[in-house]
Amino acid sequence: MSYLNVASGQVVADLPGExxxxxxxxxxxxxxxxxxxxxxxxxxxxxxxxxxxxxxxLGAGMLNKLLFVGLFIGAGIxxxxxxxxxxxxxxxxxxxxxxxxxxxxxxLPLLYLAQRYDPAAIMDAAIVTAGLVTGLTYVAFTTRKDxxxxxxxxxxxxxxxxxxxVAGILFGFNLGVWFSFAVVALAAASLLYQTSNVLHVYKETxxxxxxxxxxxxxxxxxxxxxDIFMHFGDD
Numbered sequence: 001m002s003y004l005n006v007a008s009g010q011v012v013a014d015l016p017g018e019x020x021x022x023x024x025x026x027x028x029x030x031x032x033x034x035x036x037x038x039x040x041x042x043x044x045x046x047x048x049x050x051x052x053x054x055x056x057x058l059g060a061g062m063l064n065k066l067l068f069v070g071l072f073i074g075a076g077i078x079x080x081x082x083x084x085x086x087x088x089x090x091x092x093x094x095x096x097x098x099x100x101x102x103x104x105x106x107x108l109p110l111l112y113l114a115q116r117y118d119p120a121a122i123m124d125a126a127i128v129t130a131g132l133v134t135g136l137t138y139v140a141f142t143t144r145k146d147x148x149x150x151x152x153x154x155x156x157x158x159x160x161x162x163x164x165x166v167a168g169i170l171f172g173f174n175l176g177v178w179f180s181f182a183v184v185a186l187a188a189a190s191l192l193y194q195t196s197n198v199l200h201v202y203k204e205t206x207x208x209x210x211x212x213x214x215x216x217x218x219x220x221x222x223x224x225x226x227d228i229f230m231h232f233g234d235d
Contacts, residue, residue: 012199020199023207027198030211034100035218041104042111051112058109065169068106073162075102076216083209092208099212103219110226118233125226132225133218136188140195147196150189157186177231180224187221 012023045051058065075098082095114121140147161183168175194213202210 012202012204015204019204023202023204023210024198026207027210027214030096030208031214031218034096034211034215037097037100038104038107038215038219041100042107045104045108046112046115051108051115054105054108055112062169066166069162069165069169072102072106075099080209080212083212084206086205089208096208096212096215099216103216107219107223110223110230114226114230118230121226121229121233125222125229128225128229129218129222132188132221133191136191137195140192144199145196146200147192148200150193150196154186154190154193157189161186177228180227180231183224184221184228187217187224191217191221193217 012020015023058068079095079099079102082091082098085091085095111122161179164175164179167173191214194210194217197213198210
């Protein structure tokens with residue numbers, strides 16, 4: 001499948017080296033800014049005392065939990081569509097911003113609990129996530145392999161994971177730490193897939209969308225690594 005860019009109609013991997021490198025720098029620069037923005041938004045929400053409010057909302061009933069999950073999924077779909085916009089640069093950034101806020105809200109309950117009961121777990125999870133992201137990114141770029149074959153696996157895995165979360169809410173069972181390990185593995189596959197897409201799928205003007213795809217995988221990985229650390233910290 002070919003995506004046209006403004007100048008040559010080539011995918012990023014086929015661009016001249018200087019332009020390809022510039023696209024990669026823009027993409028990872030935006031990824032870094034998205035992670036920094038998430039940290040700032042999360043810090044503000046915690047300082048405003050929104051952690052207990054969110055936990056109270058989620059504890060009010062099954063419908064609230066389903067609504068919370070549904071809104072996050074819907075926001076992710078809308079944000080990705082906006083970030084891929086070829087008509088408005090502003091809309092691309094609105095999409096990225098929307099996803100940052102949605103991610104901050106979905107992470108808020110767990111981060112609040114971690115901050116209250118196991119603060120060290122947050123830094124430990126961040127370090128492990130950074131190590132895994134660095135290693136997987138190195139593999140993807142040094143091998144120059146097209147990991148697009150992981151796309152169907154990641155899509156099916158995400159649907160299964162969402163189904164498991166919804167089932168857990170409906171039937172009131174805890175998914176357990178092994179589910180978190182499985183989602184971390186899924187996030188690693190997603191990161192390889194998204195890193196490959198940076199060169200093999202996106203066009204030259206889509207660095208915001210490329211950054212959003214990477215950011216979603218990184219945030220997913222961090223969330224469930226933190227869950228694992230908290231689980232063993234409780235022991």
